[in-house]
Amino acid sequence: MLKARGVTRTFGGLVAVNSVDFEIPRGSISAIIGPNGAGKTTFFNVIAGIYAPTEGTIELDGMPLISPPTGAGREPILLVLPTIPFIGLAIYFLMVVGGDTGLIEGVASIAVALLGFVGALLLNIVRPAWYNRFIRRIGVTRPSRPNDMVVAGLARTFQNIRLYKSLTTLENILVGMHVHLRGGLFGALFKTRQVREEEAAAEQRARELLAFVDLAGMENELASNLPYGKQRLLEIARALASRPKLLLLDEPAAGMNPKETEEMTALIRRIRDELGITILLIEHDMRVVMGISDHITVLDHGEKIAEGLPKAIRTNPQVIEAYLGRGAAAGH
Numbered sequence: 624m625l626k627a628r629g630v631t632r633t634f635g636g637l638v639a640v641n642s643v644d645f646e647i648p649r650g651s652i653s654a655i656i657g658p659n660g661a662g663k664t665t666f667f668n669v670i671a672g673i674y675a676p677t678e679g680t681i682e683l684d685g686m687p688l689i690s691p692p693t694g695a696g697r698e699p700i701l702l703v704l705p706t707i708p709f710i711g712l713a714i715y716f717l718m719v720v721g722g723d724t725g726l727i728e729g730v731a732s733i734a735v736a737l738l739g740f741v742g743a744l745l746l747n748i749v750r751p752a753w754y755n756r757f758i759r760r761i762g763v764t765r766p767s768r769p770n771d772m773v774v775a776g777l778a779r780t781f782q783n784i785r786l787y788k789s790l791t792t793l794e795n796i797l798v799g800m801h802v803h804l805r806g807g808l809f810g811a812l813f814k815t816r817q818v819r820e821e822e823a824a825a826e827q828r829a830r831e832l833l834a835f836v837d838l839a840g841m842e843n844e845l846a847s848n849l850p851y852g853k854q855r856l857l858e859i860a861r862a863l864a865s866r867p868k869l870l871l872l873d874e875p876a877a878g879m880n881p882k883e884t885e886e887m888t889a890l891i892r893r894i895r896d897e898l899g900i901t902i903l904l905i906e907h908d909m910r911v912v913m914g915i916s917d918h919i920t921v922l923d924h925g926e927k928i929a930e931g932l933p934k935a936i937r938t939n940p941q942v943i944e945a946y947l948g949r950g951a952a953a954g955h
Contacts, residue, residue: 624649624869624901625670630679632665639665641925642679647869647918652895652902654916656909656936658945662925663905664782664873670903671779671871672772683775684868694763701758702747705739773802776868780858782877782905788847792838792857795846796829799864832860836890852883859890863898870894872904876911884908888915913937921945 627645631638640662647653655663668674670681672689681689709732717729746754750765752774758765767775778799787795804821833839836856841849846857855875862870875891876884888911894900906912912919913933921929921936923945929936936942 624651624684625903626682627670628680630666630669630681631677632662632669632674633677639925640669640676640922643922643925643927645920645927647901647903649901650895650899651917652891652904652915653918653920654912655903655905655920655922656907656912657922660924661922661945663922665925666922667779667871667873667903667905671777672767672769675767683777686775688772688775689767690764692765694758694761697761698747698758698763698765702740702743705743706736709733709736709739770802773865773867776866777871778862778865778867778869779871780855780862780873780875782873784851784854784858786846786854786858786861789845791843791845792833792849792860793826793829793842795857795861796832796864797825799861800825800828802865829864832863835863835893836860837886852879852886855879855883855887856890859894863894863900867900869901869903872902872906874906875904876906876908884911887911891915 625645625647627643630640630643630645632640643666645666655666657663665674669676669689675692676689679690680687713729713732713736715729716725716732719725720728750768755765787798790798804825805817830839830842833842836859838853838856838860841853846854849857859870859872859875872891876887879887891902891904892915895902904912904916913936916933919930919933919936920927921939921942923941928941928945929939931939
């Protein structure tokens with residue numbers, strides 16, 4: 624489902640992730656573990672499009688997704704190109720034709736040039752899919768943004784819960800669905816039949832997701848009024864609303880009591896088994912990791928030191944040393 628090759632991320636002189644190769648089998652529950660400062664969250668954020676890699680590439684479902692930006696110097700030229708003909712016309716009318724006619728035509732040409740520049744600048748900021756395809760043809764690649772990752776089929780939750788606290792649980796999930804809504808500005812303004820049907824289908828799906836995470840009957844409850852454990856569930860439901868192929872869970876059991884942790888573990892299994900979504904998680908609770916993961920990768924000081932099945936990772940001397948020190952590994 625996901626393949627990373629030589630992924631490196633530096634911050635100034637600090638190498639947070641160092642040339643990591645990594646794969647997630649389709650339909651698996653995979654985990655990244657390691658002691659504090661191992662580079663787990665940084666690597667997670669590279670996969671999620673929050674950080675651009677300094678080196679390396681990442682593919683999602685066989686499609687190139689993330690790579691270091693290239694050709695950055697060429698893109699500003701695209702901002703200037705639309706203005707050149709009209710600036711030329713302005714010079715011609717103002718300096719050659721002259722008079723009232725030349726002044727009017729010259730000012731009009733300058734106005735059109737400015738509109739062309741603003742339009743090109745907006746394209747550079749918004750970056751619709753066709754624009755990205757165009758700039759790739761001329762050798763320009765830009766860092767993927769989190770919204771690009773959602774469109775590609777990746778969703779994530781956060782270690783520190785990030786919900787819209789003033790919205791209801793239903794509205795939070797509807798926000799997660801916006802990437803798949805096709806009504807458009809005209810439809811939204813005039814409430815066309817397509818928009819009404821689309822909104823009804825989205826609300827029905829949102830209710831189904833609330834029921835899936837055991838929040839049925841709480842559609843009108845403000846997110847801020849939910850207890851901590853249920854806020855975790857709501858964040859997962861919102862991520863599922865974007866219909867991901869790969870779901871990234873950042874410490875999903877953090878701060879939970881044993882009963883909530885058990886329920887979260889069962890939910891993660893159900894997401895994989897019933898919805899067919901591949902899962903990658905970071906988690907410090909080793910009972911959760913060892914009990915749920917099909918495959919584990921271990922990072923330490925930004926480098927991959929081990930990977931494999933939970934049983935092999937549990938007894939790996941390098942992993943024991945990373946967590947407990949060299950003496951513990953030698954004793955083992």
